[in-house]
Amino acid sequence: MSGFVARPSRLPTAVRLGLRDLRGGLRGFGTFIACIALGVAAIAGVGSFAHGLVDGLAREGRVILGADASFQVLHRELPDAIVAALAERGTVATMATTRAMARTPAVGDAAKSSLVEIKAVDPGLYPLVGTLESEPAASTRDALAPRNGRAGVLVEPALLVRLGVAVGDEVILGDLPVRIAGVIRSEPDRLAGGLGFGPRLLLSLDTFRQTGLIQPGSLIRWMYQLDLGSSQATDAELRRVIADIRGRFPDAGFEIRTRMNASPQLTTQIERFSQFLTLVGLTALLVGGVGVANAVASLVDRKRDDIATLKALGATGGMVFAATLTQVGLLALVGTAIGLAVGAALPSAVVAAFGSAIPIPVATSVQPGELATAAAYGLLVALAFALWPLGRAHDVPVSALFRDTVDGERRWPRPRYLALVAATLAVLVTLSVVTSFNPRLAMGFMAGAAGIFVALRLVAAGIMALAARMPRSRRTSLRLAVANLHRPGALTPSVVLSLGLGLTLLAVIALVDASFRRQIEDALPERAPSFFFVDIVNSDAPRFDAFIAENAPGADLNRVPMLRGRFVRLGGRPVEEIRASDDIAWALRGDRGITYAATVPRNSRVTSGDWWPADYDGPPLVSFDERMGRGFGLKLGDEVTVNVLGRNITARIANFRHIQWDNLGINFIVVFSPNTFRGAPHAHLATLTYRQPASAETEIALLQQVAAAFPAVTTVRVKDALEAVGQLATQIATGIRGASVVTLVAAILVLAGALAAGHRARVYDAVILKTLGAPRAMLIRTYATEYALLGTVTALFGLASGCVTAWVVATQVMNIPFAFAPLQALGIIVLAIVLTVGFGLVGTWRALGEKPAPVLRNM
Incomplete structure (x- = not known):
């Protein structure tokens, strides 16, 4: 026992002083701990959840892909020799996916049609991995088997609603009537297929071949799923199989996915979105850093008598600094520990609450790497924001410490403390960049945050300077409010810093969201086509043109050849x-759409080089999008090789084009000279644009007519596609807004802490003014005016900086026009005023309730 008691005595004196000072409890540090905990919890929770999603994708990759490996090609089936080589390695199941129109057999006005995502499978093998669940329950073979002369299909419930049909009814697919045998409840490899624009329709390969949808050049993706025969096959074995197939068939032109990257685009999007949310959490932590600085400055202020006494007894400034830093470090550890506990539990809590709505498997195990990163962020932010106020106290003499509340003198910390602040910030920036999916974005974020912090401090200094030079008002409450803005110990810097960064982030999110919505809802539909027509076969192209001219005389048709x-x-x-x-x-x-043309396509203009003659018949030439060409390091005369229909075709760059991408017209990155694909089977892509806006009834009627006359043509109504994109954007925006609430909560905590830190000064002010005869109503008007002025100016700055940032994001990153949203801007201003005045008056009301006598006796 004596050894245990003696152990603290061996600690450095400064550490023992700091630990002893904490025996009095954590009063006054609630905001400090809450700010660190909130930011760390956000970063740890987002990182852990995103890591859980990626781990879940990797762990369930075989189920998501539906096999160990998938060999995919467009337009054509693989040669028998390649399929046989795959079969030597394991079980091979063939699948095909495409989009098509499903329609009811009714005629006239009663006919209905809908875009569907077709998946054709081998009923005896699908699914190789996982389980297909349908209602009524049946095996894939039984569900897709013919009954009474009609092949069976399984559909998603949305198709029943769109077509107004039920299980057992018939629909027409291409030229073939089929029977709806059941509803798909769970499709094991759905995620691997990516985003779809229509309900799923599952049928057998034999039925698919009978529909007439397989035409030369049709946009059909053929997939050959390879199952090695054991879920225990190692990744190394799978890589050897892939390398062998690649080596034996180097020019096959297939795209290979494995269980290790079952859905690479989804994984990439998860990582990008998680990084954005991590930056939001870091923003909350940086806002909380202001609370840390306020709390530490308040600690130094409260302990000034103790510090003076210690210095009078011979304590050095370094010892005082180390003792106080010990307290701050322990408090930061407490806040970080709380944040880590909440962040680690977040994935399990989300899965428990919303697991049924999350289509991606989530690994809910503890993620040590993500938690370590979040802890590092929390401790670095706490240290960076605490060093400055701690360093200032180092060289202040005892007499100056006692005068500090009177003259408000401010000194810069010693150079070594400034160096420590700079080093801590450098480590923080490095950590942000190293752990970032996009280092440039992280660097831009940190630079922007630093710029906004500096600007906010300048705004606060400007407010104080302007208030000091304003003419004295005859109204007492206004004169006192203006004086409070610039007096020694004014709340102006704390309030401006507390709210400014949070409001800036809210403004950025609101204005980028408004710009995106304006682009979709207003600008595009006026100039966009009404329809896209896909898979118009060569032999039907003249008849299709004549059909459109007859049935849509007030519209322009733009038809171009398309290959992949x-x-x-x-x-x-x-x-x-x-x-x-x-x-x-x-x-x-993956595969890209390509075309050929004799003349410069619509929506394009040549910016360098020359277009080929209309009758050009020399070596293949290609026109390249100038922005992408520059990004890929290409120049005129360089060669471009593409794999089309299993053949590598090389062409020389003849020119670069500027492409107008924002009108939803037909655009291609590369356009080849016509002789390049002479004789190659392909289909056509077309757009239809009404010269005058057409009603929904007119568009839907044309859609039904095209579906009936050209069963193999897939028709996409642009407004439906925009609506689907808009719904997705709404869901993303809702998630981002929800995440930004974390920053707002941090700002509110810091604001409340800053106002609470000034409570003692407010008590003295209130007592003196009440003693001199000031009525309570006048004091309330004074403080309300002060807080309203601070909130308004801070909101205007946050809105201005948010507008600039949102403009950069919209025009430079998203390539859409910036749109100012006055209602959202007004909401941000009102929110800032309400928060500042509300929290300020709550503290003021308490200050006004203090009895004068006890305060005056202790002054």
Whole structure:
């Protein structure tokens, strides 16, 4: 026992002083701990949940993909030799996916049609992995088998609603009537297929071949699912199989997915979205850092008599600094521990509450790496914001400590403390960049946050300078309110810093959201086509043109040939070696639409180089989008190799084009000279744009007519697609707004803490003024005016900086016009005023209730 008691005596004196000082409890540090805990919980929770999603995708990759590996090609089926080679390695199941129109057999006005996402499978093998659940329950073979001369199909419930049909009814797919045998309740490999624009329709491969939808050039993705025969097959074994197939068939042109990357785009989007939410959490933590600085400054102020006594007894400034830093460090550890506990529990809580609505498997295990990152963020922010107020107290003499509340003198910390602040901030920035999915975004965020902090401090200084130079008002309450803005110990810097960054983030989110919605709802529909028509076969193209001219005489049809190809080499470099920015790197992944043309396409203009003659018949030439060409490091004369229909085709860049992407017209990154694909089977893509706005009834009627006359043509109504995109955008925006609430809560906590820290000064003010005869109503008007002025100016700055940031994000990142939203802007201003005045008056009311006598006796 004596050893245990003696142990603290061996601690450094400064540490023992700091620990002893904490015996009095944590009063006054609630905001400090809450701010750190909130920011750490946000970062740890978002990181853990996102990591759980990625781990869940990796763990369930075999089920999500439906096999160990998938070999995918467009337009064509793989040769028998390749299929046989795959069969040597395990079980091979063939699937095909495409979009088509399903319609009811009724004629006339009663006919209905709907876009569907078709999946054709081998009923005896599908699914290779996982379980297909349907209602009524049946095996895949039984559900898709013919009954009474009609093949069975399984559909998602949404199709029943769209077509007004039920299980057992018939629908027409292409040229073939089929029977709805049941409803899909769970499709094991649904996620691997990506985002769909229509309900799923599942049928057998034999039935699919009978529909007439398979035409030369039709946009059909053929997939060959390979099951190695055991879920225990190692990743190394799978990689050897992939390498062997690639080596034996180097020019096959297939895209390969494995259980290790069952849905790479989904994984990428999860990582990007989680990074954004992590930056939101970091914003909350930085806002909380202001609360840390306020709390530490308040601690130094409250302990000034103790510090003076220690210095009078011989304590050095370094010892005082170390003792106080010990307290701050322990408090930061407490806040961080609370945040880590909440963040670690968040994935399990989300799964428990919303697990049935999350289509992605989530691994709810503790994520040590994410928790360590969040802890590092919390401790670094606490240290960075605490060092400055702690450092200022180091060299202040005893007499100056006692005068501090009178003259309000401010000194910069010693150079070594400034160096410590700079080093801590550098480590914080480095951590943000190293752990970021997009280092440029992280650097931009940290630079923007630093700029806003500096600007907010300048705004506070400007308010104080302006208030000091304003003419004295005859109204007592206004004169006192203006004086409070610039007097020694004024709340102006704390309040402006507390609210400014949080309001800036809210303004950015609100205005970017408004710009995106304006782009979708207002600008695009006026100029966008009404329909996209896909898979118009060559032989039907003239008849299709005549049909549209007869049934939609007040509309313009733009029809172009379309193939699908995958970039293989650009400028002599394999695409795998090209490092491009995120906004254009998508063009290098998977298959892209390509076309050929004799003249410059609509919505394009040549910016460099020359277009080929209409009768050009030399070596293949290609026109490239100038922005992407610049991003890929291409120049005129470079060669571009694409794989089309299993063949590598190389063409020389003849020119670069500027493409107008924002009108939803037909645009292609690359356009080839017509002789490049002479004789190649392909289909056509077309858009239909009404010269005068057409009613919904007119558009739907045309959709039904096209579906009946051209069963193999897929018709996409643009307004329906925009509505689907808008719904997705709404869900994303709702999630982002929800996450931004964390920052607002942090701002409110810091604001409340800043106002609470000034409570003692408010008590003295109230007592003196009441003693001099000031009525309570006048004091309330004084403080309300002061807080309203602070809230208004802070809101205006937050709105201005938010507008600038939102403009950059909208125009430079999202490439859409910026739209100012006056209602959202007014809401931000009102919110700032309400918060500032509300919290301020709550504290003021308590101050006004203090009895004068006890306060005067202790002054």
